[in-house]
Amino acid sequence: xxxxxxxxxxxxxxxxxxxxxxxxxxxxxxxxxxxxxxxxxxxxxxxxxxxxxxxxxxxxxxxxxxxxxxxxxxxxxxxxxxxxxxxxxxxxxxxxxxxxxxxxxxxxxxxxxxxxxxxxxxxxxxxxxxxxxxxxxxxxxxxxxxxxxxxxxxxxxxxxxxxxxxxxxxxxxxxxxxxxxxxxxxxxxxxxxxxxxxxxxxxxxxxxxxxxxxxxxxxxxxxxxxxxxxxxxxxxxxxxxxxxxxxxxxxxx
Amino acid sequence: xxxxxxxxxxxxxxxxxxxxxxxxxxxxxxxxxxxxxxxxxxxxxxxxxxxxxxxxxxxxxxxxxxxxxxxxxxxxxxxxxxxxxxxxxxxxxxxxxxxxxxxxxxxxxxxxxxxxxxxxxxxxxxxxxxxxxxxxxxxxxxxxxxxxxxxxxxxxxxxxxxxxxxxxxxxxxxxxxxxxxxxxxxxxxxxxxxxxxxxxxxxxxxxxxxxxxxxxxxxxxxxxxxxxxxxxxxxxxxxxxxxxxxxxxxxxx
Numbered sequence: 102x103x104x105x106x107x108x109x110x111x112x113x114x115x116x117x118x119x120x121x122x123x124x125x126x127x128x129x130x131x132x133x134x135x136x137x138x139x140x141x142x143x144x145x146x147x148x149x150x151x152x153x154x155x156x157x158x159x160x161x162x163x164x165x166x167x168x169x170x171x172x173x174x175x176x177x178x179x180x181x182x183x184x185x186x187x188x189x190x191x192x193x194x195x196x197x198x199x200x201x202x203x204x205x206x207x208x209x210x211x212x213x214x215x216x217x218x219x220x221x222x223x224x225x226x227x228x229x230x231x232x233x234x235x236x237x238x239x240x241x242x243x244x245x246x247x248x249x250x251x252x253x254x255x256x257x258x259x260x261x262x263x264x265x266x267x268x269x270x271x272x273x274x275x276x277x278x279x280x281x282x283x284x285x286x287x288x289x290x291x292x293x294x295x296x297x298x299x300x301x302x303x304x305x306x307x308x309x310x311x312x313x314x315x316x317x318x319x320x321x322x323x324x325x326x327x328x329x330x331x332x333x334x335x336x337x338x339x340x341x342x343x344x345x346x347x348x349x350x351x352x353x354x
Numbered sequence: 355x356x357x358x359x360x361x362x363x364x365x366x367x368x369x370x371x372x373x374x375x376x377x378x379x380x381x382x383x384x385x386x387x388x389x390x391x392x393x394x395x396x397x398x399x400x401x402x403x404x405x406x407x408x409x410x411x412x413x414x415x416x417x418x419x420x421x422x423x424x425x426x427x428x429x430x431x432x433x434x435x436x437x438x439x440x441x442x443x444x445x446x447x448x449x450x451x452x453x454x455x456x457x458x459x460x461x462x463x464x465x466x467x468x469x470x471x472x473x474x475x476x477x478x479x480x481x482x483x484x485x486x487x488x489x490x491x492x493x494x495x496x497x498x499x500x501x502x503x504x505x506x507x508x509x510x511x512x513x514x515x516x517x518x519x520x521x522x523x524x525x526x527x528x529x530x531x532x533x534x535x536x537x538x539x540x541x542x543x544x545x546x547x548x549x550x551x552x553x554x555x556x557x558x559x560x561x562x563x564x565x566x567x568x569x570x571x572x573x574x575x576x577x578x579x580x581x582x583x584x585x586x587x588x589x590x591x592x593x594x595x596x597x598x599x600x601x602x603x604x605x606x607x
Contacts, residue, residue: 136400137390144586147389245512248501254519259498262515266507333397 102319103128105159105167105188107152110138111330111340112247112282113170116193118345119304120168121324125317128325130162131341136332139247140173141217141281148219152178156186158329164188166315168307172216172280176223189315193303194280196310198229201276201301203309211237213271213298215291216280218242226280239274243267250283256290264294274298286344326350355572356381358412358420358441360405363391364583364593365500365535366423369446371598372557373421374577378570381578383415384594389585392500393426394470394534401472405431409439411582417441419568421560425469425533429476442568446556447533449563451482454529454554456562464490466524466551468544469533471495479533492527496520503536509543517547527551539597579603 104126106113110133117129132155134140140148152174159167166189167182169175174182175192182190201212212235214226221242230238245263254260278301279285285302292300311317326345330337342350357379359366363386370382385408387393393401405427412420419442420435422428427435428445435443454465465488467479474495483491498516507513531554532538538555545553564570581603583590595603 136396138395142391143389147585244505245498245501248498252497257519258515259519262511266510266512332400 102126102317102321103130103162103164105130105132105162105164106170107155107159107167107174108133108170108282109140109173110135111337114341114344115282115285115302116168116170116304116307117326117341119302119308121326121345123308124320124322124324125308125311126324127321128327130159130164130327130329132158132329133331133337135330135337139217140171141219141247143173143219145177148173148177149181152182153185156182160187166191169193170282170303172282172303173219176220176225191307191310191315193307194225195229196306197278197280197301197303198226198233199313200306200309201230201278202233204299204301205235205276208234209237210235210275211272212239212276212278213274214238214240214278214280215243215246215284216240217247218244220280226278239271241267241271246287247281247283250286255286260287260290264290268294276301279303355379355570355574356383356415356417358383358385358415358417359423360408360412360420360427361386361423361535362393362426363388364590367594367597368535368538368555369421369423369557369560370579370594372555372561374579374598376561377573377575377577378561378564379577380574381580383412383417383580383582385411385582386584386590388583388590392470393424394472394500396426396472398430401426401430402434405435406438409435413440419444422446423535423556425535425556426472429473429478444560444563444568446560447478448482449559450531450533450554450556451479451486452566453559453562454483454531455486457552458488458529461487462490463488463528464525465492465529465531466527467491467493467531467533468496468499468537469493469531470500471497473533479531492524494520494524499540500534500536503539508539513540513543517543521547529554532556
Protein backbone atom coordinates (compact mmCIF):
# COMPACT_ATOMS: atom_id res chain seq x y z
CA UNK A 102 0.00 0.00 0.00
CA UNK A 103 1.51 3.29 -1.12
CA UNK A 104 0.46 6.84 -0.36
CA UNK A 105 1.37 10.14 -1.94
CA UNK A 106 1.27 12.99 0.57
CA UNK A 107 0.97 16.46 -0.91
CA UNK A 108 1.54 19.66 1.01
CA UNK A 109 2.30 23.27 0.19
CA UNK A 110 5.56 23.01 2.14
CA UNK A 111 7.13 21.11 4.99
CA UNK A 112 4.09 21.25 7.33
CA UNK A 113 2.54 18.04 5.95
CA UNK A 114 5.32 16.11 7.67
CA UNK A 115 3.12 16.26 10.80
CA UNK A 116 0.63 14.09 8.87
CA UNK A 117 3.41 11.79 7.65
CA UNK A 118 4.47 11.30 11.26
CA UNK A 119 1.01 9.96 12.19
CA UNK A 120 0.79 7.75 9.07
CA UNK A 121 4.21 6.29 9.76
CA UNK A 122 3.68 5.65 13.44
CA UNK A 123 0.54 3.66 12.56
CA UNK A 124 2.41 1.80 9.79
CA UNK A 125 -0.51 2.05 7.36
CA UNK A 126 1.68 2.22 4.25
CA UNK A 127 4.68 0.36 2.90
CA UNK A 128 5.79 3.55 1.15
CA UNK A 129 5.03 7.26 1.37
CA UNK A 130 5.96 9.64 -1.43
CA UNK A 131 5.97 13.18 -0.03
CA UNK A 132 5.86 16.24 -2.26
CA UNK A 133 6.13 19.71 -0.72
CA UNK A 134 5.63 22.67 -3.06
CA UNK A 135 8.22 24.65 -1.11
CA UNK A 136 8.89 27.02 -4.03
CA UNK A 137 5.34 28.35 -3.80
CA UNK A 138 4.53 27.97 -0.10
CA UNK A 139 2.35 29.29 1.59
CA UNK A 140 -0.92 28.38 -0.16
CA UNK A 141 -3.02 29.73 2.74
CA UNK A 142 -2.85 33.30 1.47
CA UNK A 143 -3.53 32.43 -2.20
CA UNK A 144 -6.88 32.42 -3.97
CA UNK A 145 -8.98 29.44 -5.01
CA UNK A 146 -7.97 29.25 -8.68
CA UNK A 147 -4.27 29.41 -7.85
CA UNK A 148 -4.61 26.65 -5.25
CA UNK A 149 -6.48 24.44 -7.75
CA UNK A 150 -3.87 25.04 -10.46
CA UNK A 151 -0.96 24.19 -8.13
CA UNK A 152 -2.80 21.09 -6.85
CA UNK A 153 -3.35 19.75 -10.37
CA UNK A 154 0.34 20.24 -11.08
CA UNK A 155 1.14 18.20 -7.97
CA UNK A 156 -1.24 15.52 -9.21
CA UNK A 157 0.84 15.20 -12.39
CA UNK A 158 3.90 14.67 -10.21
CA UNK A 159 2.24 11.83 -8.30
CA UNK A 160 1.26 10.12 -11.54
CA UNK A 161 4.96 9.22 -11.84
CA UNK A 162 4.53 6.80 -8.95
CA UNK A 163 2.44 3.71 -8.36
CA UNK A 164 0.44 5.10 -5.46
CA UNK A 165 -2.91 3.85 -4.16
CA UNK A 166 -4.06 7.08 -2.55
CA UNK A 167 -3.09 10.75 -2.67
CA UNK A 168 -3.52 12.54 0.65
CA UNK A 169 -3.76 16.31 0.58
CA UNK A 170 -2.24 17.15 3.97
CA UNK A 171 -2.64 20.86 3.31
CA UNK A 172 -5.94 22.21 4.62
CA UNK A 173 -6.08 24.93 1.95
CA UNK A 174 -5.83 22.27 -0.77
CA UNK A 175 -8.41 20.16 1.10
CA UNK A 176 -10.73 23.18 1.21
CA UNK A 177 -10.56 24.13 -2.47
CA UNK A 178 -9.11 21.45 -4.72
CA UNK A 179 -10.32 18.00 -3.60
CA UNK A 180 -13.11 17.76 -6.19
CA UNK A 181 -10.77 18.75 -9.02
CA UNK A 182 -8.12 16.31 -7.81
CA UNK A 183 -10.66 13.46 -7.56
CA UNK A 184 -11.98 14.24 -11.01
CA UNK A 185 -8.51 13.96 -12.56
CA UNK A 186 -6.74 11.36 -10.44
CA UNK A 187 -6.26 7.67 -11.44
CA UNK A 188 -6.05 6.84 -7.71
CA UNK A 189 -8.03 7.67 -4.56
CA UNK A 190 -7.78 11.16 -3.13
CA UNK A 191 -8.38 12.26 0.44
CA UNK A 192 -8.16 15.64 2.10
CA UNK A 193 -7.97 16.30 5.84
CA UNK A 194 -11.16 18.31 6.44
CA UNK A 195 -13.71 15.49 6.33
CA UNK A 196 -11.44 13.26 8.48
CA UNK A 197 -11.02 16.11 10.99
CA UNK A 198 -14.75 16.69 11.29
CA UNK A 199 -15.43 12.94 11.67
CA UNK A 200 -12.74 12.64 14.35
CA UNK A 201 -14.44 15.46 16.25
CA UNK A 202 -17.89 13.94 15.81
CA UNK A 203 -16.63 10.62 17.19
CA UNK A 204 -15.35 12.40 20.32
CA UNK A 205 -18.12 14.93 20.93
CA UNK A 206 -20.74 13.72 23.42
CA UNK A 207 -23.13 16.55 22.54
CA UNK A 208 -24.12 18.71 19.58
CA UNK A 209 -23.95 21.65 22.01
CA UNK A 210 -20.15 21.31 22.20
CA UNK A 211 -18.39 24.57 21.38
CA UNK A 212 -15.85 24.30 18.57
CA UNK A 213 -12.99 26.63 17.63
CA UNK A 214 -11.64 26.14 14.10
CA UNK A 215 -8.11 27.47 13.58
CA UNK A 216 -6.87 27.68 9.98
CA UNK A 217 -5.17 29.78 7.35
CA UNK A 218 -7.05 32.67 5.78
CA UNK A 219 -7.86 30.53 2.71
CA UNK A 220 -9.15 27.59 4.76
CA UNK A 221 -11.30 29.78 6.99
CA UNK A 222 -12.63 31.80 4.04
CA UNK A 223 -13.70 28.56 2.32
CA UNK A 224 -16.11 27.81 5.21
CA UNK A 225 -15.62 24.07 4.52
CA UNK A 226 -15.06 22.95 8.12
CA UNK A 227 -17.99 25.04 9.30
CA UNK A 228 -20.33 23.75 6.59
CA UNK A 229 -19.50 20.12 7.32
CA UNK A 230 -19.79 20.59 11.10
CA UNK A 231 -23.24 22.17 10.62
CA UNK A 232 -24.25 19.24 8.41
CA UNK A 233 -23.50 17.01 11.42
CA UNK A 234 -25.63 19.19 13.67
CA UNK A 235 -23.00 21.29 15.42
CA UNK A 236 -23.87 24.97 15.73
CA UNK A 237 -21.62 26.47 18.39
CA UNK A 238 -18.75 27.21 16.02
CA UNK A 239 -16.10 29.94 15.91
CA UNK A 240 -13.67 30.18 12.99
CA UNK A 241 -10.39 32.05 13.30
CA UNK A 242 -7.37 32.66 11.04
CA UNK A 243 -4.38 33.37 13.31
CA UNK A 244 -2.12 34.20 10.35
CA UNK A 245 1.05 34.66 12.38
CA UNK A 246 1.06 31.09 13.72
CA UNK A 247 2.52 29.62 10.50
CA UNK A 248 5.50 32.00 10.30
CA UNK A 249 6.03 31.61 14.07
CA UNK A 250 6.23 27.82 13.65
CA UNK A 251 8.52 28.23 10.63
CA UNK A 252 10.78 30.40 12.81
CA UNK A 253 10.95 27.43 15.23
CA UNK A 254 9.32 29.37 18.09
CA UNK A 255 7.15 26.47 19.35
CA UNK A 256 6.93 28.18 22.73
CA UNK A 257 7.97 31.41 24.43
CA UNK A 258 7.07 35.08 24.58
CA UNK A 259 6.47 35.63 20.84
CA UNK A 260 3.96 32.77 20.57
CA UNK A 261 2.32 33.69 23.89
CA UNK A 262 1.80 37.29 22.79
CA UNK A 263 0.41 36.17 19.43
CA UNK A 264 -2.01 33.80 21.19
CA UNK A 265 -3.14 36.63 23.48
CA UNK A 266 -3.65 38.80 20.39
CA UNK A 267 -5.83 36.27 18.57
CA UNK A 268 -7.55 34.54 21.51
CA UNK A 269 -8.34 37.58 23.72
CA UNK A 270 -12.03 37.63 22.76
CA UNK A 271 -12.48 33.85 22.41
CA UNK A 272 -14.51 31.87 24.95
CA UNK A 273 -12.67 28.68 25.99
CA UNK A 274 -14.03 26.00 23.58
CA UNK A 275 -14.68 22.29 24.14
CA UNK A 276 -12.88 21.37 20.89
CA UNK A 277 -10.19 23.01 18.82
CA UNK A 278 -9.64 21.90 15.23
CA UNK A 279 -5.96 22.38 14.33
CA UNK A 280 -6.88 23.19 10.72
CA UNK A 281 -3.37 23.75 9.40
CA UNK A 282 -0.47 21.29 9.18
CA UNK A 283 1.78 23.65 11.14
CA UNK A 284 -0.41 23.86 14.22
CA UNK A 285 0.33 20.43 15.76
CA UNK A 286 3.83 21.79 16.43
CA UNK A 287 2.35 24.40 18.78
CA UNK A 288 -0.43 22.13 20.10
CA UNK A 289 1.14 22.06 23.57
CA UNK A 290 1.15 25.85 23.84
CA UNK A 291 -2.43 26.09 22.52
CA UNK A 292 -3.39 23.38 25.02
CA UNK A 293 -1.87 25.41 27.85
CA UNK A 294 -3.88 28.46 26.76
CA UNK A 295 -7.13 26.44 26.60
CA UNK A 296 -6.45 23.61 29.10
CA UNK A 297 -9.99 22.20 28.95
CA UNK A 298 -10.17 21.88 25.16
CA UNK A 299 -9.75 18.66 23.17
CA UNK A 300 -7.46 19.26 20.20
CA UNK A 301 -8.20 17.64 16.82
CA UNK A 302 -5.01 16.89 14.86
CA UNK A 303 -5.17 16.23 11.07
CA UNK A 304 -2.60 13.44 11.27
CA UNK A 305 -4.49 11.41 13.86
CA UNK A 306 -7.78 12.20 12.12
CA UNK A 307 -6.60 10.91 8.74
CA UNK A 308 -5.30 7.68 10.30
CA UNK A 309 -8.71 7.12 11.93
CA UNK A 310 -10.42 7.97 8.64
CA UNK A 311 -8.31 5.57 6.56
CA UNK A 312 -8.90 2.76 9.04
CA UNK A 313 -12.67 3.32 9.27
CA UNK A 314 -13.68 4.59 5.84
CA UNK A 315 -11.04 3.07 3.59
CA UNK A 316 -10.65 -0.12 5.67
CA UNK A 317 -6.90 0.14 5.77
CA UNK A 318 -6.12 -2.45 8.39
CA UNK A 319 -2.85 -3.97 7.16
CA UNK A 320 0.22 -3.02 9.13
CA UNK A 321 3.61 -2.81 7.46
CA UNK A 322 6.86 -3.57 9.24
CA UNK A 323 8.39 -0.42 7.84
CA UNK A 324 7.33 2.68 5.89
CA UNK A 325 9.75 3.78 3.20
CA UNK A 326 9.71 7.55 2.96
CA UNK A 327 10.69 9.39 -0.23
CA UNK A 328 10.90 13.16 0.05
CA UNK A 329 10.51 15.62 -2.84
CA UNK A 330 10.33 19.43 -2.83
CA UNK A 331 9.89 21.99 -5.60
CA UNK A 332 12.68 23.98 -3.98
CA UNK A 333 15.41 23.38 -1.41
CA UNK A 334 14.87 19.62 -0.83
CA UNK A 335 17.71 19.71 1.71
CA UNK A 336 15.62 21.91 3.99
CA UNK A 337 12.69 19.47 3.70
CA UNK A 338 14.98 16.54 4.59
CA UNK A 339 16.47 18.37 7.56
CA UNK A 340 13.00 19.26 8.84
CA UNK A 341 11.89 15.63 8.37
CA UNK A 342 14.89 14.33 10.33
CA UNK A 343 13.98 16.72 13.16
CA UNK A 344 10.18 16.40 13.23
CA UNK A 345 10.05 12.65 12.54
CA UNK A 346 12.97 12.09 14.88
CA UNK A 347 14.38 9.66 12.32
CA UNK A 348 18.12 9.00 12.41
CA UNK A 349 18.05 7.26 8.98
CA UNK A 350 16.90 10.51 7.32
CA UNK A 351 19.51 12.46 9.26
CA UNK A 352 22.20 9.91 8.33
CA UNK A 353 21.30 10.17 4.63
CA UNK A 354 21.82 13.94 4.63
CA UNK B 355 9.47 59.73 -17.91
CA UNK B 356 7.96 56.35 -17.03
CA UNK B 357 8.98 53.79 -14.44
CA UNK B 358 8.08 50.17 -13.95
CA UNK B 359 8.18 49.18 -10.29
CA UNK B 360 8.50 45.46 -9.61
CA UNK B 361 7.90 43.85 -6.26
CA UNK B 362 7.13 40.37 -4.95
CA UNK B 363 3.88 41.67 -3.47
CA UNK B 364 2.29 44.83 -2.13
CA UNK B 365 5.33 45.98 -0.11
CA UNK B 366 6.88 47.91 -3.02
CA UNK B 367 4.12 50.48 -2.65
CA UNK B 368 6.31 52.08 0.05
CA UNK B 369 8.81 52.81 -2.75
CA UNK B 370 6.04 54.06 -5.05
CA UNK B 371 4.98 56.45 -2.30
CA UNK B 372 8.45 58.09 -2.26
CA UNK B 373 8.68 58.22 -6.07
CA UNK B 374 5.26 59.83 -6.31
CA UNK B 375 5.78 62.39 -3.59
CA UNK B 376 8.94 63.57 -5.40
CA UNK B 377 7.07 63.59 -8.74
CA UNK B 378 10.00 62.03 -10.64
CA UNK B 379 7.80 60.19 -13.14
CA UNK B 380 4.78 61.01 -15.28
CA UNK B 381 3.68 57.39 -15.01
CA UNK B 382 4.43 54.41 -12.78
CA UNK B 383 3.49 50.86 -13.80
CA UNK B 384 3.48 48.69 -10.69
CA UNK B 385 3.59 44.91 -10.86
CA UNK B 386 3.32 42.86 -7.67
CA UNK B 387 3.82 39.10 -8.00
CA UNK B 388 1.22 38.52 -5.29
CA UNK B 389 0.54 34.93 -6.42
CA UNK B 390 4.10 33.96 -5.49
CA UNK B 391 4.91 36.30 -2.61
CA UNK B 392 7.07 36.12 -0.48
CA UNK B 393 10.35 35.93 -2.42
CA UNK B 394 12.45 36.40 0.74
CA UNK B 395 12.28 32.71 1.64
CA UNK B 396 12.96 31.41 -1.90
CA UNK B 397 16.29 30.46 -3.37
CA UNK B 398 18.42 32.35 -5.88
CA UNK B 399 17.41 30.49 -9.05
CA UNK B 400 13.70 30.82 -8.29
CA UNK B 401 14.04 34.56 -7.63
CA UNK B 402 15.92 35.02 -10.92
CA UNK B 403 13.30 33.04 -12.86
CA UNK B 404 10.40 35.02 -11.39
CA UNK B 405 12.23 38.32 -12.02
CA UNK B 406 12.81 37.48 -15.69
CA UNK B 407 9.11 36.70 -16.03
CA UNK B 408 8.29 40.11 -14.55
CA UNK B 409 10.70 41.66 -17.06
CA UNK B 410 8.61 40.19 -19.90
CA UNK B 411 5.55 41.83 -18.38
CA UNK B 412 7.21 45.26 -18.32
CA UNK B 413 8.21 44.89 -21.98
CA UNK B 414 4.52 45.49 -22.73
CA UNK B 415 4.93 49.09 -21.64
CA UNK B 416 7.04 51.99 -22.85
CA UNK B 417 9.03 52.44 -19.66
CA UNK B 418 12.38 54.19 -19.26
CA UNK B 419 13.51 52.38 -16.14
CA UNK B 420 12.55 49.26 -14.22
CA UNK B 421 12.98 49.59 -10.47
CA UNK B 422 13.20 46.40 -8.45
CA UNK B 423 11.67 47.56 -5.16
CA UNK B 424 12.07 44.10 -3.67
CA UNK B 425 15.37 43.69 -1.83
CA UNK B 426 15.50 39.94 -2.57
CA UNK B 427 15.26 40.69 -6.30
CA UNK B 428 17.84 43.46 -5.90
CA UNK B 429 20.15 41.01 -4.14
CA UNK B 430 20.00 38.18 -6.68
CA UNK B 431 18.56 39.17 -10.06
CA UNK B 432 19.76 42.69 -11.01
CA UNK B 433 22.57 41.46 -13.29
CA UNK B 434 20.22 39.07 -15.12
CA UNK B 435 17.57 41.77 -15.46
CA UNK B 436 20.12 44.30 -16.82
CA UNK B 437 21.45 41.74 -19.25
CA UNK B 438 17.99 41.11 -20.71
CA UNK B 439 16.21 44.46 -20.38
CA UNK B 440 15.74 46.99 -23.23
CA UNK B 441 15.52 49.74 -20.57
CA UNK B 442 17.49 50.78 -17.49
CA UNK B 443 17.24 48.65 -14.38
CA UNK B 444 17.84 49.71 -10.79
CA UNK B 445 17.61 47.80 -7.55
CA UNK B 446 17.42 49.30 -4.07
CA UNK B 447 20.60 47.94 -2.47
CA UNK B 448 23.15 50.24 -4.10
CA UNK B 449 20.87 53.27 -3.53
CA UNK B 450 20.46 52.28 0.12
CA UNK B 451 24.19 51.96 0.68
CA UNK B 452 24.88 55.29 -1.07
CA UNK B 453 22.18 57.02 1.02
CA UNK B 454 23.90 55.71 4.15
CA UNK B 455 27.35 56.74 2.92
CA UNK B 456 26.08 60.26 2.26
CA UNK B 457 24.82 60.51 5.86
CA UNK B 458 27.59 58.73 7.75
CA UNK B 459 30.22 61.10 9.14
CA UNK B 460 32.61 58.24 9.98
CA UNK B 461 33.58 54.81 8.69
CA UNK B 462 33.41 53.72 12.35
CA UNK B 463 29.62 54.08 12.32
CA UNK B 464 27.84 50.93 13.42
CA UNK B 465 25.30 49.61 10.94
CA UNK B 466 22.45 47.15 11.44
CA UNK B 467 21.08 45.61 8.22
CA UNK B 468 17.55 44.23 8.51
CA UNK B 469 16.28 42.09 5.64
CA UNK B 470 14.59 38.87 4.60
CA UNK B 471 16.48 35.60 4.87
CA UNK B 472 17.27 35.69 1.13
CA UNK B 473 18.56 39.28 1.22
CA UNK B 474 20.72 38.68 4.30
CA UNK B 475 22.04 35.35 2.93
CA UNK B 476 23.12 37.12 -0.27
CA UNK B 477 25.52 39.31 1.71
CA UNK B 478 25.03 42.07 -0.91
CA UNK B 479 24.50 44.99 1.48
CA UNK B 480 27.43 43.90 3.59
CA UNK B 481 29.76 43.48 0.62
CA UNK B 482 28.93 46.91 -0.76
CA UNK B 483 29.22 48.58 2.65
CA UNK B 484 32.67 46.99 3.11
CA UNK B 485 33.68 48.23 -0.34
CA UNK B 486 32.96 51.76 0.94
CA UNK B 487 35.09 51.16 4.03
CA UNK B 488 32.46 50.36 6.64
CA UNK B 489 33.33 47.47 8.92
CA UNK B 490 31.11 47.68 11.99
CA UNK B 491 28.21 45.76 10.40
CA UNK B 492 25.55 43.42 11.82
CA UNK B 493 23.10 41.62 9.52
CA UNK B 494 19.82 40.23 10.80
CA UNK B 495 16.78 38.48 9.25
CA UNK B 496 13.80 39.14 11.56
CA UNK B 497 11.55 36.84 9.54
CA UNK B 498 8.38 37.57 11.50
CA UNK B 499 8.39 41.29 10.65
CA UNK B 500 6.91 40.75 7.15
CA UNK B 501 3.92 38.65 8.32
CA UNK B 502 3.40 41.05 11.25
CA UNK B 503 3.21 43.98 8.80
CA UNK B 504 0.91 41.98 6.51
CA UNK B 505 -1.33 41.38 9.54
CA UNK B 506 -1.53 45.18 9.93
CA UNK B 507 0.14 45.13 13.38
CA UNK B 508 2.28 48.23 12.83
CA UNK B 509 2.54 48.68 16.59
CA UNK B 510 1.49 46.92 19.78
CA UNK B 511 2.41 43.92 21.92
CA UNK B 512 3.01 41.41 19.10
CA UNK B 513 5.50 43.66 17.30
CA UNK B 514 7.16 44.72 20.57
CA UNK B 515 7.67 41.09 21.65
CA UNK B 516 9.04 40.18 18.22
CA UNK B 517 11.47 43.14 18.37
CA UNK B 518 12.63 42.02 21.83
CA UNK B 519 13.12 38.51 20.44
CA UNK B 520 15.29 39.63 17.52
CA UNK B 521 17.03 42.68 19.03
CA UNK B 522 17.80 41.34 22.55
CA UNK B 523 21.49 40.78 21.77
CA UNK B 524 21.93 43.73 19.38
CA UNK B 525 23.98 46.77 20.41
CA UNK B 526 22.13 50.01 19.53
CA UNK B 527 23.50 50.94 16.08
CA UNK B 528 24.15 54.35 14.49
CA UNK B 529 22.34 53.34 11.28
CA UNK B 530 19.64 50.83 10.45
CA UNK B 531 19.08 49.78 6.84
CA UNK B 532 15.41 48.89 6.35
CA UNK B 533 16.32 46.25 3.77
CA UNK B 534 12.79 45.05 3.00
CA UNK B 535 9.90 46.98 1.47
CA UNK B 536 7.66 46.08 4.40
CA UNK B 537 9.86 47.59 7.08
CA UNK B 538 9.11 51.32 6.49
CA UNK B 539 5.62 50.56 7.82
CA UNK B 540 7.11 49.67 11.20
CA UNK B 541 9.88 52.28 11.05
CA UNK B 542 8.33 54.24 13.93
CA UNK B 543 8.31 51.22 16.22
CA UNK B 544 11.88 50.29 15.24
CA UNK B 545 12.86 53.92 15.85
CA UNK B 546 11.36 53.79 19.34
CA UNK B 547 13.36 50.63 20.09
CA UNK B 548 16.59 52.23 18.84
CA UNK B 549 15.93 55.97 19.37
CA UNK B 550 19.48 57.08 18.46
CA UNK B 551 19.63 55.25 15.14
CA UNK B 552 19.21 56.85 11.70
CA UNK B 553 16.92 54.71 9.54
CA UNK B 554 17.65 54.21 5.82
CA UNK B 555 14.45 53.76 3.78
CA UNK B 556 14.62 52.23 0.25
CA UNK B 557 12.04 54.68 -1.11
CA UNK B 558 13.94 57.80 -0.06
CA UNK B 559 17.22 56.17 -1.08
CA UNK B 560 16.04 55.39 -4.62
CA UNK B 561 14.77 58.96 -5.08
CA UNK B 562 18.16 60.32 -4.03
CA UNK B 563 19.88 57.79 -6.31
CA UNK B 564 17.77 58.65 -9.37
CA UNK B 565 18.37 62.35 -8.83
CA UNK B 566 22.13 62.00 -8.33
CA UNK B 567 23.15 59.05 -10.51
CA UNK B 568 20.50 59.08 -13.21
CA UNK B 569 20.13 62.90 -13.24
CA UNK B 570 16.37 62.73 -13.03
CA UNK B 571 15.62 66.35 -12.24
CA UNK B 572 12.36 66.95 -14.12
CA UNK B 573 9.29 67.23 -11.95
CA UNK B 574 5.88 66.17 -13.25
CA UNK B 575 2.62 67.77 -12.17
CA UNK B 576 1.09 64.40 -11.62
CA UNK B 577 2.13 60.72 -11.53
CA UNK B 578 -0.29 58.33 -13.18
CA UNK B 579 -0.25 55.03 -11.31
CA UNK B 580 -1.22 51.75 -12.94
CA UNK B 581 -1.44 48.75 -10.64
CA UNK B 582 -1.06 45.10 -11.70
CA UNK B 583 -0.90 41.94 -9.59
CA UNK B 584 -0.45 38.27 -10.51
CA UNK B 585 -3.25 37.49 -8.06
CA UNK B 586 -5.97 39.41 -6.24
CA UNK B 587 -5.45 42.88 -7.82
CA UNK B 588 -8.28 44.19 -5.65
CA UNK B 589 -6.19 43.62 -2.53
CA UNK B 590 -3.27 45.49 -4.13
CA UNK B 591 -5.54 48.43 -4.98
CA UNK B 592 -7.04 48.54 -1.50
CA UNK B 593 -3.57 48.49 0.05
CA UNK B 594 -2.46 51.25 -2.33
CA UNK B 595 -5.46 53.41 -1.42
CA UNK B 596 -4.54 52.98 2.26
CA UNK B 597 -0.75 53.28 2.16
CA UNK B 598 -0.60 56.02 -0.49
CA UNK B 599 -3.52 57.79 1.16
CA UNK B 600 -4.91 58.43 -2.33
CA UNK B 601 -8.65 59.04 -2.64
CA UNK B 602 -8.55 58.62 -6.45
CA UNK B 603 -7.40 54.97 -6.06
CA UNK B 604 -10.05 54.40 -3.39
CA UNK B 605 -12.71 56.00 -5.60
CA UNK B 606 -11.81 53.77 -8.54
CA UNK B 607 -12.32 50.61 -6.46
